[in-house]
Amino acid sequence: MVYVQTLDYEIDSLKSTRYRLVRFRVQDFLRYTGETYNYYQLKKLLDFFDELQINSLIKFFSDTQYRSLVTIPEVKLEKGRQNTWIANVWIAEELFYYAHPFLLPDLLKRKLTKHQFEVQFKVIQVFSSVDIEKHFSIEEFFHQYPSVLSNQDKNKMKEYFIQLIQLFEEHQLIESTYKVVPTKTLYQTNKLTSQNISKGFIVYERLSI
Numbered sequence: 001m002v003y004v005q006t007l008d009y010e011i012d013s014l015k016s017t018r019y020r021l022v023r024f025r026v027q028d029f030l031r032y033t034g035e036t037y038n039y040y041q042l043k044k045l046l047d048f049f050d051e052l053q054i055n056s057l058i059k060f061f062s063d064t065q066y067r068s069l070v071t072i073p074e075v076k077l078e079k080g081r082q083n084t085w086i087a088n089v090w091i092a093e094e095l096f097y098y099a100h101p102f103l104l105p106d107l108l109k110r111k112l113t114k115h116q117f118e119v120q121f122k123v124i125q126v127f128s129s130v131d132i133e134k135h136f137s138i139e140e141f142f143h144q145y146p147s148v149l150s151n152q153d154k155n156k157m158k159e160y161f162i163q164l165i166q167l168f169e170e171h172q173l174i175e176s177t178y179k180v181v182p183t184k185t186l187y188q189t190n191k192l193t194s195q196n197i198s199k200g201f202i203v204y205e206r207l208s209i
Contacts, residue, residue, distance in 0.1 A: 018093040026085040
């Protein structure tokens with residue numbers, strides 16, 4: 001969202017809802033995030049767009065009305081000149097003014113290792129949901145990881161999970177208490193460590209009243 005806010009766009013409407021059509025080169029976006037353009041990063045970007053669309057429903061409810069809004073109704077990638085991929089994304093105008101926790105201003109500007117990229121992608125994936133509870137299954141994440149990890153790799157990745165969660169807390173986007181899953185029973189804590197998140201943990205979106 002931070003990236004597309006600076007781009008030129010076209011406007012169209014579906015009844016009362018206004019949508020922006022933004023176009024950008026995939027290579028430029030990956031360069032913005034600090035990643036190299038290759039097939040692997042292109043595939044991860046497609047997965048990212050899929051997750052955004054799946055979780056792009058925002059619901060409004062009051063005493064007088066109910067409304068649900070699909071904020072990203074269409075994502076289209078096509079090859080342009082010189083074998084360059086161009087992204088065409090329709091985004092609801094309201095989303096640019098919606099305070100949603102996964103839209104951190106500097107999250108995508110960090111130079112990352114491959115393992116850090118996977119962790120960051122998972123964090124964005126989880127935070128793109130509209131649920132107040134954000135569930136992180138660390139055990140499942142490592143079980144499904146595409147390559148073999150040493151214990152040292154796993155510890156470093158858990159530490160990076162914690163760093164990113166601390167960043168969300170610094171931006172006052174989540175509550176400062178968490179729940180961790182050491183066994184089958186959740187328990188509350190105000191500090192995450194590489195030991196107590198081994199199974200998984202839950203954080204809570206901070207609501208603005």
